[in-house]
Amino acid sequence: MTQIPDTMRFIDVSQPGGPEQMRIAQTGTPRQGGSEILIRVLAAGVNRPDIQQRKGAYPPPPGASPILGLEAAGEIVACGAQVTDFAVGDRVTALCNGGGYAEYVAVPATQCLPWPQGYDAIQAAALPENYFTVWANLFDIGRLKPEESLLVHGGTSGIGITAIQMARAQGSKVFATAGSAQKCAAVEKLGATAINYHEEDFAAVIADATLKNGVDVVLDMVGAPYTERNLRCLARGGRLVQVAFMxxxxxxxxxxxxxxxxxxxxxxxxxxxRSAEDKGAIAKALRTCIWPLLEAGRFAPVIDSVFPLDQAAAAHALMESSAHIGKIVLNVAG
Incomplete structure (x- = not known):
């Protein structure tokens, strides 16, 4: 049995502010509750909500760990008494309520999934936040169907890439905005029609491409400046789904x-x-509908960069630059 230490390394934010406020520190190792598992973290994903929390603009919900980090992959070292679907030694990837930027994290078992067959810790850590978010918003709320079309903004972000991959896998036509020739090329490689928002009006492109019929769903993370044009892009009965407002x-x-x-x-x-029950329902849907596609190699997370845990500040600086294409991951055990 793995010895669980009393203390662990984690990324501390000394005070709200820039990446320079982040540093390695020591704190007590968390303990799992009855419906939770304790994971020895091998890798953790970096997401924009982490940046907002670091700045003091996105406080964790009541009862959640104040440590940064919304997704992690690793090995289970302890299970609560009510956990029946996992066992010590299992390798899982988890949608965390917080605490991913650390050597150990306690997570409700319902929010965990096994690593897809053939995946390593870095790949597995790149999955939960984007895949849970895209499934919930694009398919549960947006109700995107195979014969329908999608416009996704931020096509080379983690959310954008995942949305393109999932929509294309089911046969939907996808348009995606991006801000450079390099990023547009990446979007096209994923099977979407790229729109360079610095050079083209995306609403005009959609009107031309759809003979003014519009798309069925718009997945947006930009917010207010795009809202009026997003509505113009929608077909009759269309759905605008907001996942952020950068x-x-x-x-x-x-x-x-x-x-x-x-x-x-x-x-x-x-x-x-969301509650653990809500997140658990999404996890079950992903296990049934998406995990087989990952294991069959139909698509995979796109990893831009991997940083060791003690370089988390550099990882945040890269994300804030928007120069990346795909996921940024912290190698916690390396």
């Missing part, structure tokens, strides 16, 4: 007439505050 959440002087005349739906969600 450039603001308040829209001024928006004419909602098209929402009524085209019978549009505007929706959105956040993942972190």
């Amino acid at each position: 450039q603001g959440s308040k829209v001024e002087n928006l004419d909602l007439l098209s929402v009524m005349t085209k019978r549009l739906t505007i929706a959105g969600s956040t993942m972190r505050p």
Whole structure:
């Protein structure tokens, strides 16, 4: 049996601010509750909500670990008394409520999935946040069907790449925005039609490409500046699904007439505050519908960069630069 130490290394944020506020520190090793598992973390994904939390703008929900990190992959070292689906020694990837930037993390067992066959820790750690988010928003809320079309913004982000891959795997037509020739080429390689938002008006491109019919779903993370054009891009009965608002959440002087005349739906969600039961339902859907595709090699997470845990600040700086294509991962055990 693996000896669980009393203390562990983690990334501490001394005070809200820039990446320079992050440093390696020691704290007590968490203990799992009755429905939780304790994971020895081998790798952890880096996500934009981590940056917001580091800045003091995205506090963890009540009861969650204050340590950064919303996804981790590793080996189970202890199980709560109520856990029946996993055992000590299993390798899992987990959607964490917090605490991923550390050597150990306790996670509700319902929020965990086995590593897809053939995956290593880095690949497995790149899955949960994006895959849970995209499934919940694109398929549960957005109800994207195989014969329908999708516009996804931020096509080379972790969310964007995952949305393209999942939608293309089921046969949907996908358009995706990106901000450079290199990123547009990456989008095209994934099977989507790329739109360089620095050079083209994405709404005009969608109108031309769809003979003014529009797309069925828009998955947006930009927010207010795109809202009016997003609505113009939607077909009759279309759905705008908001997963973030990187450039603001308040829209001024928006004419909602098209929402009524085209019978549009505007929706959105956040993942972190959801209950363990809600997240568990998403995990089951991913296990049934997506994990077989990953194991068959139909698609895989795109990894941009891997940093050791003590270089988490550099990982955050890269994410804030938006120069990456795909996931940024911390190698915690390396």
